[in-house]
Amino acid sequence: MGVQNVSLLIAIAFVVLVIGSQNPLFFTVPNLKVIGTAIAISGLLAVVQTLVIIMGALDISVGSIAGLASVTSAMIFTSAGPFIGVVGAVGIGLLCGLLNGCIIVFGRVNPVIATLATLAAYKGIAQLISDGRAQGYTGADPFFVFLARGSVLGIPTLIWILVVIALGVHVLLRYTTMGRNIYAVGGNDVASRLAGININRYILGIYMMTGAVAALAGILITARTGSGQPVSGSEGLELEAITAAALGGAALKGGKGTIAGTILAVILLGILTNGMTLLGVNSFWQNVAKGGLLVLAVVLQQLRSGERRIGLPG
Template sequence: MSQTRVEAPAAAPEGRSAMRRALDGAGVQNISLLIALVLLVALIGAREPVFFGAANLKTIGTAVAISGLLAIGQTMVIILGALDISVGSVAGLASVASAMIFTATTGSAPLGILGALVIGALCGLVNGCVIVYGRVNPVIATLATLAAFKGVAQLVSNGRAQGYTGSDPVFVFLARGAVAGIPTLIWVLIIVALAVHVLLKYTDIGRNIYAIGGNDVAARLAGININRYILGVYLATGVIAALGGVLITARTGSGQPISGSEGLELEAITAAALGGCAMRGGKGAVSGTLLAVVLLGVLTNGMTLLGINPFWQNVAKGLLLVVAVVIQQVRSGERRVGLPA
């Protein structure tokens, strides 16, 4: 019997294979964000050369530190398959708490910061308990607590800035200090981002969070305690949002019930969605969120330098959120609402 010889497929060139591995490792979403960021920087820099100045770049970095923190917390929640609309209000409440505790303890910054973080954790637990034990949809639950936490912050502060931390060395270091030439605010963002990245990518906890967001029924059948993870993720998000509130206090020199925190929830959700987090859960990464945060920061800074009406900034952020969700919907292949199957 004659044997037919089957030719093995030609191996891909080594250089091309290495390039493909590099692209796969970086991710299509991250590469797209990098390209958009480079184009945006080139466009703004060509119109306003001051954009590339060290002082302006430092301004962008410190400006995105707080929104970046909240976006990282939002990333965990969205990967879990939920949403937290209350993070801005939690940051405002924590800002007020840190300043008021600081004043009540005769200038103890550690106690003020610790108290704010505890309050953030409690706010996160409230969100988690309403969702788990009240069986309320996460969007509705956190929409309610957004109003509630904001109301509490206004009640305890009478709607005014509280305390003065502008002369305390700890708060001053957080706001205007630097380590190795990098502002402390950026270091805080980097440390939190690395911690969450390691948690999500290299631990069983992170893998279980992805599993719950990807298919909660399968995760439950696999023995994962979903309720415990919901409580834990919302608690962690509350702590991260509270840390953002502490940074607001440090930057402004007082506790701010609303100023500095209002609208942060929109920025956090926009950055997470733009960074590749699937709104249905189970997909996303800290790296993509950080790139999106920088992109939004550059866009805001560029619009300011170009003298564009600041009201258009919210319009641009809203449009970016819509574009990000539409792209996700098209990629998923799911049927869009209102269109025939």
């Protein structure tokens, strides 16, 4: 399991006991399903964000890609049906990811700056094509209803989608040559290049994969809300994804991280958010808590690394 994952399990158990003791509704099956479906979308983005971070990069634009894909899926759905809407949205996600990768590889731009710029650009495009309003109505379509409220073996469809994507990325990282190369690139890009790894190809491929999964998250937003949302439902998802990845043990310098740790961190964040809502805590404090957890995760990483802290004597 690793020390990081054990620590997260202990934290989850502690938070569950505290919240459950204050509000017994926390342990009801409907509420547990609410938690599961709520973390599905942020969990998808956290999984692929972990992949990017392990490679030694970052993608701040995932929330905006999800918003753009949400609008696209709904607008195409109204004229061509759900299948074409989903395919079109995923295609948009792939193009957005490819553009991110091209800016980084061929423009030689730092990934943080590149995706910070595209975060604003993709959000602007989503608002332009939708005129800043929700588009389409998918609430009566059986496919979108199944995505939002359906279940398989009693488990919500949203959770199954997260499980499948998380397992797929876990297998990729742990059992394939590509996964080992991703860790190698994040650990030491110079040595990886000298070893013959085509780093540019990996950057383009990982960002395209991230864009596609972010688009899938956007489709799920459309399914849950019943319409395409240019901003609502996707804003702030990038912070949640980065927080979950860092809290789950992904080193922001690259070369380290696991999908299991990220999923545990996503569950912890979901429980905290749900618990604060049940206990009547002001919703603004939820953002404060997420920001504080991100700072805590990075500080703990720095302390474990043994490196000299910036501004302090060795």
